[in-house]
Amino acid sequence: MKVGILDSTLREGEQTPGVVFTIDQRVEIAKALSDIGVQMIEAGHPAVSSDIYEGIKRIMKLKREGIITSEIVGHSRAVKKDIEVAAELEVDRIAIFYGVSDIHLKAKHHVTREEALNIIAETISYARSHGVKVRFTAEDGSRTDLNYLIQVCKTARDSGADRVSIADTVGILYPTKTRELFSTLVREVPGLEFDIHAHNDLGLAVANALAAVEGGATIIHTTVNGLGERVGIVPLQVIAAALKYHFGIEVVKLNKLQQLASLIEKYSGIPMPPNYPITGDYAFIHKAGIHVAGVLNDPSTYEFMPPETFGRSRDYVIDKYTGKHALKDRFEKLGVKLSDIELDQVLAKIKSNPNVRFYRDVDLLEIAESVTGRVLKPKPPENIEALISVKCDSNVYTTAVTRRLAVIPGVKEVMEISGDYDVLVKVEAKDTNELNQIIENIRAVKGVNSTLTSLVLKKM
Ligand SMILES: CC(=O)SCCNC(=O)CCNC(=O)[C@H](O)C(C)(C)COP(=O)(O)OP(=O)(O)OC[C@H]1O[C@@H](n2cnc3c(N)ncnc32)[C@H](O)[C@@H]1OP(=O)(O)O
Ligand SMILES: O=C(O)CCC(=O)C(=O)O
Ligand SMILES: [Mg+2]
Secondary structure, eight states, X not given: OOOEEEEOTTTTGGGSTTOOOOHHHHHHHHHHHHHHTOSEXXXXXXXXXXXXXHHHHHHHHHHHTTSOOSEEEEEEESOHHHHHHHHHTTOSEXXXXXXXXXXXXXIIIOOOHHHHHHHHHHHHHHHHTTTOEEEEEEETGGGSOHHHHHHHHHHHHHHTOSEEEEEETTOOOOHHHHHXXXXXXXXXXXXXXXXXXXXXXXXXXXXXXXXXXXXXOOEEEEBGGGOSSTTOXXXXXXXXXXXXXXXXXXXXXXXXHHHHXXXXXXXXXXXXXXXXXXXXXXXXXXOSHHHHHHHHHOGGGTOSSOGGGGTOOOEEOOSTXXXXXXXXXXXXXXXXXXXXXXXXXXXXXXXXXXXXXXXXXXHHHHHHHHHHOSOOOOOOOSSEEEEEXXXXXXXXXXXXXXXXXXXXXXXXXXXXXXXXXSEEEEEEESSHHHHHHHHXXXXXXXXXXXXXXXXXXXXX
């Protein structure tokens, strides 16, 4: 099975309400996408605005220098002037889209089916005459009469497109129908490769993308965190995990997904819900006593894949759903030995306060001390935590520095603050060597003038 990713965070993703990426961010995102291994990056529709144009120009420079290796795709209407703008940027591929359902032909384009075929043929040939690869997008393809869609694909192929994207623009497909649609197109239109562009209006985008691959699609369109028009499209992190689990295919570096998701969360300003698959805070956190007891024996009881695959780690929370195995393990991790009777007593106290959402370690120690009447000394934490105050150069935009700091490995939180320093950075390291490295990385950030490090000694 052959399948790759086209990531459209920079085009479809920026169509999310409220999302705009700066030129610098566009370049940084493209680099991160290339580093993680996506096959194609849809870098924007350059005729839309000058910043998108400039962003693609800078991305293409990095492509020529070999710093970015993914194929760079520019989006374009079936309009010569849009094609010219994309062609002058020398993108690897122009993606020409045109609404081909009867609804789109009538309400948007005001053309007949026949006229649309002519426009598709003419614009694809025009783009090809600039020496660039062309993908044609059958926008609203999933609501298009199948025989006409086949004609559209044949027209695109015969005019020089080597790929056609079948867009489920309003997200109405379901898996069986998607698989059937793609296997029909693959059979009826040889000589073409197909992309699936699946919107998530019914929550089926990932399932439809998998079904499209079974039907013969070879590229899946994604955005990081599932950004896009309305409720967005296939999230890169989820489809990458699903392809690994179901087909054993690693389309991107899975252990880099978390970092990429955080970068896009920050730049897009769209928060990731904690219960988001793969990269949400709770994706590998267990709660119910039966689950935690199972996971302590063998994590695969309640995990479809180990969190380490995705550069993450597992944990569990304590509340009234907790059982004695979880509690015993938690106290052991704290370095506190309790008898079975004492553990039962602590558990009874926890259950008698059903509205507590999370018991922190300090809360548990307090309960244990009240139950046992002993002063309990937990072992010191293995990780070093530090707060680093950062002063910025006077002529820099603090938020730009903050953004750069936030993506440094080991940095857990970044806050802009008032007073003598501009930014407070919370970091975690496994030892002093690692802490020194993080401090060095912070000092190396453009715009950082000086730092002051305070080690966390005790937390309440
Ligand atoms: C499903 C998708 O997400 S497809 C991608 C959608 N992407 C975008 O819309 C990019 C952002 N858009 C824009 O910046 C602007 O809409 C522009 C620059 C593309 C066009 O702006 P304007 O010329 O002001 O037109 P406006 O957006 O109001 O209307 C769209 C026009 O494009 C035409 N059009 C729409 N899609 C296409 C297409 N695929 N090919 C050719 N023409 C098209 C419409 O028929 C309409 O033409 P009209 O002015 O003759 O009625
Ligand atoms: O170009 C594409 O593949 C898809 C266009 C689009 O965003 C859509 O139809 O939803
Ligand atoms: Mg779309």
